[in-house]
Amino acid sequence: MSARHAETAAAAAFPGMELAEVRARAELQTRRDRKYLVRRDVFLAFLDRLADQGDWSILQIGGMRRFRYSSTYFDTPDLLTFRQHRQGRRRRFKVRTRSYLDTGACTFEVKLEGARDATVKQRREHPFALRDELTDDARAFLAEVLRAGYGVDPPGELIRTAVTAYWRRTLVQRSGTARITCDTGLVCRSEAAAVVADPGWVVVECKSAGPPTAADAVLADLGERPRRISKYCLAAAVLHPGLRANPWRRSLRDWFGTEDAESPPLPPARRRPETSRPRAAPGANEAPGVPVAPAVPAAPSEAGGRAA
Template identity: 50%
Template sequence: MTRRTHAAMTGALAQLAPITLEEVLAEASLQTRVDRKYLVPIATFVELVTRLRHRFAVLEIDGQRTFRYESVYFDTPSHGLYRQHVQRRRYRYKVRTRSYLDSGECSFEVKLKGNRSETVKSRMPYPLEDRARLTGPAREFLAEQLRTAYGVGVIDRLQPALTTTYRRSTLVDRVEHARMTCDIDLRFFDRDAAVDVLPNTVLVESKTSGRAGAADLVLRDLQVRPIQVSKYCVAAALLNPQLRANPWHRTLRQLTRSG
């Protein structure tokens, strides 16, 4: 991200009151939710935050408002989980570790697609040093989630597929208790390749319990429409051009054009 863009992001967030991590969890602990995702040019993002400044607060820890994240995604050698999403299977899921690099904390997460297209996320604490592999407890946790939600077992041969890194700011709507995450500096890589995307764009995710929230309404007014995007799926498609990627063709064009 350019210095100018980074300064614009920092200036926009400076308009917001701070909120602690404990307050974030109390205000907007949405584990079952509807996600709406947007690619927002930095100038539009500044306007979005300006319009929301009286009702949204931003997570602040030790004076920081943007934090480093790393996610390691797991899949089969033949990209079986990725193909579930391409084919829009009713029962599809993602498996990853999520590391908060500034605090050294890590979690193992399973993201399931619910019956009404909502995202259901379950997590457990995880050793940071194990973030690039599946331990026995992680496999047991995954098996339990799949049996409970889908009545199926774990796909064998799950292994690290790719890693995503980015910087994230988390905003909370104190009126509707919704959440908005804002990601910059996205980088995708695996053992063979790496790609940086969106140097002047913010990936905004609005997370609500159902209906469109305040952020969604402002973005609509700013002529920004939701897109279909999954960090894992677009990363896999960019790093493996031979994979079919029909659902994300428009998004991939935007990512590469913006990058």
């Protein structure tokens, strides 16, 4: 049985929960996140143990339990937000659009670092057709969020620096407010390169308003510990060789390598130069090379899907 079919079978052990109930129980726009990068065999064991607890449901929309996501990230030409995260700045933020490729929905999101390592995410609806662009409304919303949260104006210039695409399953605790997202098949793209993460790994993110959850305890019992993981920062590191990315060195070494045949479709490159060729992912011991241009293509053209 393939890894995908094994995970589908494991996910079938959970009762389904509709999106409206997921939002009511575990919206968690202000939360604490604990992220794990685990092998797929460990992930299957994790799902089995959670199912045995009888306290978790899985997001289900129209019979689907696994959803396609795409995020377009915006940063300054000198990658200010990447550098803020690399340096562990207390006042740091990320700017992105998130597209839900199975329903054609899209949001514009600003993530701030809150008090006591909490993540504060603020978002608003965004036109799906403009998912690779910062609209005037999005820029105004960004300015409002940064001024209210940090008392600062947004950077004068923001450009597209990376697009990520992946599959996601979402689990929700029925007796509390915890939520778990499980991401596979990550692909990162810029104008000059497309890099596919090793399909043997899964990012598990445990989200709660307070302390670690029962899911964290299961992962600890399986020998896993939280890691410092940021899809944007990892994407920036592999797409823009030459960037220092020390906080994510272990995850870069583990996660990026072989191609994944089940990776979700990526954006077609608009106006892509004919001479451009994708750059392969660096090997585990390969040092970064020369920076590439930060512009990226538009997000996928097919209608997509939204999950929590």
